[in-house]
Amino acid sequence: MELQKTTTGEYTLYIPSMDETYHSRNGAISESQHVFLQEGMDRTTGNIKILEIGFGTGLNALLTAQHAVETQRKVYFHSLEPFQVPFDLIEKIGYGELVNDPKLFADLHNAEWENKVKINDYFTLIKTTQKLEYIHLQNDEYDVIYFDAFAPKKQPELWSEDIFRKLYKTTRKNGILTTYSAAGQLKRDLKSAGYTIENPPGANGKREMTVAIKG
Numbered sequence: 001m002e003l004q005k006t007t008t009g010e011y012t013l014y015i016p017s018m019d020e021t022y023h024s025r026n027g028a029i030s031e032s033q034h035v036f037l038q039e040g041m042d043r044t045t046g047n048i049k050i051l052e053i054g055f056g057t058g059l060n061a062l063l064t065a066q067h068a069v070e071t072q073r074k075v076y077f078h079s080l081e082p083f084q085v086p087f088d089l090i091e092k093i094g095y096g097e098l099v100n101d102p103k104l105f106a107d108l109h110n111a112e113w114e115n116k117v118k119i120n121d122y123f124t125l126i127k128t129t130q131k132l133e134y135i136h137l138q139n140d141e142y143d144v145i146y147f148d149a150f151a152p153k154k155q156p157e158l159w160s161e162d163i164f165r166k167l168y169k170t171t172r173k174n175g176i177l178t179t180y181s182a183a184g185q186l187k188r189d190l191k192s193a194g195y196t197i198e199n200p201p202g203a204n205g206k207r208e209m210t211v212a213i214k215g
């Protein structure tokens with residue numbers, strides 16, 4: 001795993017063996033804000049529970065925690081991450097400084113795993129090392145799912161109809177799943193699982209992304 005600069009100048013992580021980055025190569029922060037905040041959290045109101053697939057660098061958690069404080073909404077954020085990013089890379093990636101809140105970024109990373117940790121009045125975090133395939137999820141639990149797995153071609157086992165059926169069950173009524181991908185098979189699998197699909201424009205000039213709604 002190594003640091004790589006996006007075209008907008010901030011870092012993302014790159015895994016050479018997979019030829020895969022953690023974020024859009026055309027902007028990590030802009031992608032996270034667009035796909036997960038604008039088309040995810042901002043489509044809901046009030047206090048919410050979010051499930052994230054892939055804590056990774058903690059960028060989505062960081063921006064969501066800041067947004068929770070700005071909008072004075074209480075967010076319970078449950079993030080899955082079986083492969084933790086080494087701490088020396090987290091120290092170098094600099095997202096805390098980029099959003100003018102290094103303490104918040106450090107608090108998210110220093111939070112104990114497997115325990116509910118109150119980061120501030122508006123943001124409670126639980127990071128778990130369980131894999132999505134094996135974790136047991138309660139029915140009707142989450143208002144928003146940030147589906148931020150590696151790309152379908154790189155990690156096909158996480159983009160299966162069975163996985164989306166499991167996620168549909170844990171989505172609350174009127175809740176949503178948002179993801180950067182707009183692959184045809186993804187759309188078909190989400191529909192088969194029971195979701196209604198929307199395809200707004202994606203981040204950084206990408207033609208489409210996917211929002212799946214449980215009506």
Ligand SMILES: C[S@@+](CC[C@H](N)C(=O)[O-])C[C@H]1O[C@@H](n2cnc3c(N)ncnc32)[C@H](O)[C@@H]1O
Binds near residue numbers: 057061130131132
């Ligand atoms: C695209 S990256 C996520 C980026 C992250 N949301 C961020 O803000 O940096 C995909 C993440 O999914 C994690 N992952 C891989 N296999 C997984 C699995 N079976 N269940 C849950 N997460 C998994 C990877 O380790 C990686 O951190």
